Amino acid sequence: MTREQEAMGGTMNISYLRISACIAAVMMAVACVQARPHPANKGFSVKMHHNPAFKANATRAVNRAQRKFQKFSKMASGTVTMTDDGNDIEYYGVVKVGTPGQNFKLDFDTGSSDLWFPYTSCTDCSGKTLYNPSKSSTYKKDGRSWSIQYGDGSTSSGILAKDTVSLGGLKIKSQTIDLAETISSSFQSDPVDGLLGLGFDSITSVSGIKTPVDNLISQKLITNSIFGVYLGKQSSSGGGEYIFGGYDSSKVGGDLTTIPIDNSQGFWGITVDGLTTSDGTDQGDNFSGIIDTGTTLLLLTSDVAGNLANQFGATDNGDGTYTITCDATQLLDLQFSIGGGTFTVPAEDLIFQQNSDGTCTAGFGYSSDIPFAILGDVFIKNNYVIFDQSVPQVQIAPLAGV
Known part of the structure; x- marks a missing residue:
């Protein structure tokens, strides 16, 4: 199910680490305290006195820091x-x-x-x-x-x-x-x-x-x-999260690969350098794609989808979907090479759903009207993706625990 946008009345062509502002401010303040005055400056001194009646209060210390740097707390996620x-x-x-x-x-x-x-x-x-x-x-x-x-x-x-x-x-x-x-x-x-x-x-x-x-x-x-x-996947409690202004490092299960984005047509466009099955069979290379959280399936170009269908014995239903075996042991993982990284879609996710007649619908398909691949939720739910609008770029890593 895809909802790539087309404006009514005209067809749309398709084609870091974080440092907390608060911590940065504290570091700058420490640097100022440690800086020595120029020898030509006379300066002044303030004698400090110890208060023996003072009792440490961690909560008060935290609150004091929050008040001091509260203007930075607005710059959050x-x-x-x-x-x-x-x-x-x-x-x-x-x-x-x-x-x-x-x-x-x-x-x-x-x-x-x-x-x-x-x-x-x-x-x-x-x-x-x-x-x-x-x-x-x-x-x-x-x-x-x-x-x-x-x-x-x-x-x-x-x-x-x-x-x-x-x-x-x-x-x-x-x-x-x-x-x-x-x-x-x-x-x-x-x-x-x-x-x-x-x-x-x-x-x-x-x-x-x-x-x-x-x-x-x-x-x-x-x-x-x-x-x-x-x-997340329904098979393992589902759910998910979007973090605006940051990301969850605990969800990152490997090295983050930085991938440049072609946004000339408004999408998060990438180049897929290669697609193979886990037995090493080449299924396609050097094709354009977009990363789209609003598309359910993995939609490939018709030739690449046809290659996969042939390998897995899937039947083309004529509507962009395939009927595929319901036995994941007869399938292979997909491995996408993008920007120097390798990202896997496991064999079990190539079975999207079992139908009432006992057949299964594949997790991949195609659209003859769209000249690029759409890496939808079937791809994204196996990887952690950080979208960076300003560069623009994405960073992708295997999802932890998958």
């Missing part, structure tokens, strides 16, 4: 816990919009760039949480119209507005929000209320809109222009 829907079909997080905050379940999608959800004027949004502008003191009217069509045919449209948006406690002021007045039937049956686009601002539905990550950076809510992504 925000964590959003994700819910894994169904059989790893999609992952959504709760985002607060408005003052006071109204909660929305949003699909976090690096393959699109709009932040949208339905509001009280939506006529076909039964079962959805509806944003109510009249209940937010920070709501600002815009009035321009917007519409989006995604790669799976789903659509939404409405008007623009601005409001405060909270991501993991980080409050973005005057964020442009797309208020949906109509949504297609596929969205009506979806458990999420809308989408949070994490692609680049060149593919927003209306030009000139700044994305939430743009504003996290420009409003200095995060010190690093990164967000770390972990997606």
Whole structure:
């Protein structure tokens, strides 16, 4: 299921370590204390006295430090816990919009760039949480119209507005929000209320809109222009998390490989240097791809997908999916060579689901209309990915414990 963005009315072409600001400030303060005055300066001295009645209080010491450096505490990171829907079909997080905050379940999608959800004027949004502008003191009217069509045919449209948006406690002021007045039937049956686009601002539905990550950076809510992504598997408790402004080092199970991004068409574009199965068979090399958290499967170019299908005896269903054996022992791991690193999708994840007739649907597929691969959730849930918007680049490592 893919929702690569296409603006209505025109086709869209597709193609560090952290140092805490507080610690840095402390280091600078120590450096100033240790610096010796120039010999020509007379200087002055202050005699210090010991207070024998003083009792150490660790809590007070911590509070004192927090007060002293509280201006730096705003430069933090925000964590959003994700819910894994169904059989790893999609992952959504709760985002607060408005003052006071109204909660929305949003699909976090690096393959699109709009932040949208339905509001009280939506006529076909039964079962959805509806944003109510009249209940937010920070709501600002815009009035321009917007519409989006995604790669799976789903659509939404409405008007623009601005409001405060909270991501993991980080409050973005005057964020442009797309208020949906109509949504297609596929969205009506979806458990999420809308989408949070994490692609680049060149593919927003209306030009000139700044994305939430743009504003996290420009409003200095995060010190690093990164967000770390972990997606869990339903087979091992599911869930996941996005950390805006940081990443979870405990989820990193190996060396981080830094990979340059081609964002010329608004996506997190990469080059896959090679794809092999674990027996060493070459399945394809030097093909373009994007890293997309909003796509469920691993969608490959038709020739590469065909190579895999032939190796595994999978049957092409004619709709971009394959029927494959339900026995993972008859399959092989996939190994992606990207930017000098090797990233594995295990054989068991090449079986996406078992169908009611006893057959199984493959975790990989293809789209004849898209000239590049989409490394969706089947890839991402086996690796930890750090997206860096400013460079731009991604850093990928095998997921710890997989």
